[in-house]
Amino acid sequence: MSFAASSTSREGIEVHQFGWPTSIGLPLLAIFVQVFVSQWLGFIKIFDFPLLLVIFFAVARRRPIPGLITGAAIGTLQDVFAHAVIGLNGIANTLIGYLASSLGVRIDVENPGSRFLMTLAFCLLHRVLYLMIDRGLVGANEPWLWGHTLVSAVANGLMAVVLFAALDRLKQRP
């Protein structure tokens, strides 16, 4: 809280808050869509809606601790339904939430172009982190699939431009 307040007062950057229904309901909805709706709409699997929400909440709040906690919670919940080792997405999303909130303090993330580039970079970073944890800690051997990763990152970047513009209406001024 102090970080957000000091940042706002020092750099004139707006800090937003979200209500509890939005803070809990949107991640659950994102996981729901990602896990269940994608069974019928296969193209949804190219997106990573939980990661997009982690980025959105982090850059909007511009507070690292809420950002990393949001990332940890959403990532862990995503791991639960992924029927894989719990912590893969949790650790990766924790780092992404922390970095996104830290980045939001320093640069303007309201511009669609910057949102696209930021999301693209975070998606690639998330993939790198995920694979590092998977290979380094879990000992699995999941392939890199750089082509698919790049396409997915671009798709998520484009989706972020649209999704963030829609979610901006849910922002509340403190």
Next chain:
Amino acid sequence: MENFFTRYKNPLVLMAVLVVQVIALATQVKRPDNTRESGAGGGPRLIRVWTVTAITPFERALVATGHFFRNTWHNYIDLHNVRRQNRELQGELDRMRLEQARLKTEAEQSRRLEALLDFKQRYMGPTIAAQVIGNSGSDLSHLITIDKGSFAGIRQGMAVITPDGIVGKVRGVYPLSSQVLMINDRESGAGVILEGSRLQGVLRGKDLGDLRVNDILSDEKVEVGERVITSGGDGIYPKGLPVGTVSAVGPDPEASPFLAISLKSAADLSRLEDVLVVTEIEEAAPAADGSEAPHRAADILAQRLPSVPKKAEDNPVPGSAGASPATAVKKQTAPQKISPAGQDQPPDQASPDQPAVQKKPGGTGTVKTPGAETHAVPVKPNRPQPQAPDQAVEKPPR
């Protein structure tokens, strides 16, 4: 120290969260693979169980909703396809019905033509096959039109028959078609024989198309169901062709003491389609054994085509069945007007009610119908026949 935690609060929290998650991850990795995959174990398993249990109702509701919409959509698509398929199948069914009707018609026509061909092969006389293409369109006039005319060799007076029985005779000939006067027309007439009793009579048509055999005395015994065939003596219809069966027998109120014998036609005169036109009558040659050699030609003709006394008073014993046909012929070979067989006579030369039987030298009579139709028919020798004043004697039959 307090400044350290305050200053590095965010990285410290990050590290703490990461350490917790790494420990949890390490705990899962330490377990056997099958246990890890199945989610068994302590904390991680509980988290997974609780989460999945909490989310399962929503998942089931979502799946059910999805199935509902998907089934609804599929049902709509299926219904749409079923309607289209139904239309296609209905069209196919209609086409098949038409095809079936066409094949059925062709099969029936084939059977008729086959029967006609078989009859034609068995019947030795030359004939011309023709199709019925029209009729008179009236219940009181029984005429049909066939698709063969003078170009095909049809001539007036030729007999028209079917394998079932006689139909009529050609009355009008045109280049490409002919008009046939059927035997059930009231202007028609033919010489017939009751097959069982060998009684001879004159076949006449009635106003409504019924068939009647006249000129048989009421003391003769005629059985219902008895077959009636052509006598062959009229020079039009070949001898021995089926005409019909007796359907009713009773006294003729219009011409006592004769019988009114109703016939059921052998040929279905109301549904004629294919007929044969007899172009030439070929009678079977008599057996050339020695027993018949002494007979005279006039006697032979008289036996084949017997006649009747001209008037009742000509016969000393009225109604006598023992009168010789030859005698009758001798009595009626007076000079008479000669007309070609088969040609029509003026209407005023015949009685309107009864056909006038005109004697031929060879024993053949000519029936003059009220409608100017003239037929050469055989007549019974012991039967009185009304005569027109101006009788015409036709040439002897072939």
